[in-house]
Amino acid sequence: MSIIYVLIPIAMLFVLVAVGIFFWAVKSEQFDDLDRQSVSILFDDDIKQKPSESSDESTPR
Numbered sequence: 001m002s003i004i005y006v007l008i009p010i011a012m013l014f015v016l017v018a019v020g021i022f023f024w025a026v027k028s029e030q031f032d033d034l035d036r037q038s039v040s041i042l043f044d045d046d047i048k049q050k051p052s053e054s055s056d057e058s059t060p061r
Contacts, residue, residue, distance in 0.1 A: 025031065
């Protein structure tokens with residue numbers, strides 16, 4: 001029964017830490033734009049041009 005006197009403060013500490021992390025995340029705008037990050041993987045903005053193909057087409061034979 002005496003273990004309850006140890007576990008209740010530990011549980012309260014975990015809850016306080018979780019609430020603190022939640023408010024930190026909300027304050028640092030972690031939840032403002034939830035759609036952009038999930039869609040950004042679908043669009044490839046960094047399309048690299050292949051230099052070997054473009055140089056082969058431009059050189060006269």
